[in-house]
Amino acid sequence: MLESIAKQPINMMTEHEKVTRRSFVSGAAALAGAAVAVTYPGTVYAAGTVVDLRSMDNPASPGTKISYVTPIKSQSSCNACTAFAVVAAIEGTYNKWKNLPGDASEAINLSEGQLFFAAGPKDKCVTTHWWPEDALAYCANVGLAREDQADFVAEPKSNPVLISRAVNLMRMNLNKTQDAIKDWITNTGPVIAVMAEYNDFFLFNVGTSKPYFPGVDYADKPPKLWFVGGHVVAIIGYDDGQKCWICKNSYGTKWNGTAKGYVNIAYGGQPNQQDCFIDSLDVWGVSFN
Amino acid sequence: MAGGWQDLAKTLNNEFATNLSGLANDFKNKHGNDGNGGPGKTPYKFGHFAHRNPKAGLSDRANARFLVDSGTRHWADDPTKPRAESTNLQNLEDVVKFSLTNANPKKITFTVQTDANATNASAAVTAINTDKTTRDIKKGAADNLDDKIQEFTVVITCPPGLNP
Numbered sequence: 001m002l003e004s005i006a007k008q009p010i011n012m013m014t015e016h017e018k019v020t021r022r023s024f025v026s027g028a029a030a031l032a033g034a035a036v037a038v039t040y041p042g043t044v045y046a047a048g049t050v051v052d053l054r055s056m057d058n059p060a061s062p063g064t065k066i067s068y069v070t071p072i073k074s075q076s077s078c079n080a081c082t083a084f085a086v087v088a089a090i091e092g093t094y095n096k097w098k099n100l101p102g103d104a105s106e107a108i109n110l111s112e113g114q115l116f117f118a119a120g121p122k123d124k125c126v127t128t129h130w131w132p133e134d135a136l137a138y139c140a141n142v143g144l145a146r147e148d149q150a151d152f153v154a155e156p157k158s159n160p161v162l163i164s165r166a167v168n169l170m171r172m173n174l175n176k177t178q179d180a181i182k183d184w185i186t187n188t189g190p191v192i193a194v195m196a197e198y199n200d201f202f203l204f205n206v207g208t209s210k211p212y213f214p215g216v217d218y219a220d221k222p223p224k225l226w227f228v229g230g231h232v233v234a235i236i237g238y239d240d241g242q243k244c245w246i247c248k249n250s251y252g253t254k255w256n257g258t259a260k261g262y263v264n265i266a267y268g269g270q271p272n273q274q275d276c277f278i279d280s281l282d283v284w285g286v287s288f289n
Numbered sequence: 290m291a292g293g294w295q296d297l298a299k300t301l302n303n304e305f306a307t308n309l310s311g312l313a314n315d316f317k318n319k320h321g322n323d324g325n326g327g328p329g330k331t332p333y334k335f336g337h338f339a340h341r342n343p344k345a346g347l348s349d350r351a352n353a354r355f356l357v358d359s360g361t362r363h364w365a366d367d368p369t370k371p372r373a374e375s376t377n378l379q380n381l382e383d384v385v386k387f388s389l390t391n392a393n394p395k396k397i398t399f400t401v402q403t404d405a406n407a408t409n410a411s412a413a414v415t416a417i418n419t420d421k422t423t424r425d426i427k428k429g430a431a432d433n434l435d436d437k438i439q440e441f442t443v444v445i446t447c448p449p450g451l452n453p
Binding site: 079126128129170194196197199202224225226227228229230271272274275277281282 | 328329331332334336337349350352353356357358359360361362363368371372374375378379
């Protein structure tokens, strides 16, 4: 976990930062080339459709369900949400690709600590924001270690998990972006999304009974609403009936009541509602083939 | 941060100088007659106006970066409390709301500068009265914003390193 990796020797960090800086350039270039390569079939979504990567039809065992999503983790007090969301998307995508349950012993558990401290922002845990594109460049270039394998964080000691490509899912308008996100989740895996975080999000505690949007009414909600900055989550499903994205957050399992670390976040662009722009700021999918 | 914000400041300054009443009407249509929202309208937040707003002239990427840069993580009064309310940002938002919801909208001129020693963004707001005297505005709506004010200047100071 991140906290244990933070205790690793500083001299190693410095060396890895040098490695990382070199890899950023070529990684970013690779991503730029990959970002335009995907087309979408123009799926029509029926009202009430729910897709949740925690409960998908299991192709290996008809009539049963499988969860591709790995357990909720906690970024603690470190501003490392980008690393957690990116790793969550990579893990979930890998599991869907291999048809592995997210909680199985053979499912992957990748190192957020490696990603954040080797590739992450120079200000480390007090950084104000780190964009997914930079993290994804590292994941395509250097790859990530399995968490149980790494006693540190530099380059993985063996068999790093490298993504084949990262695809920007932003389209010319919100509806097309939302369709692209739904297609990606249904066919490939979780999606990484930057959202606008308000002061009431960190305190949100209603579980999944109603979707979060800025200013939504709930017990103990703060009396005043203000904008905090960027936050990054993994979108692992959607609910067209409630008009919300099903998201895996990185505030631990005690956050958001009975949802235990997950949260439903309202689709952007709905009338009479404050927006956290989760589907119109910066949205990425990853793939292994 | 300063590069993208400087481009935005130019666009805004041009709008305030040449289309003040249109800007005020757009603002009230979007954020209500007091800027605090209402049925079908959202409360005004400083960083949100550029989002998917063609008049802002920003790319999607710059839009997103500008929005993310406009939260309390960048504007915190106390950098150790990045989720706490920023009185400085609130002051700026109050001035914009006062300016664009007033029966006689007030011109605002933005200047953006980078300070190598700054750890957070901040805005220094000065009111220029009709008699040409000036005063600093630091408490937003509680700072006696009235019709003696003819226009405002806003100097935004950014820390280095972020540049949408």
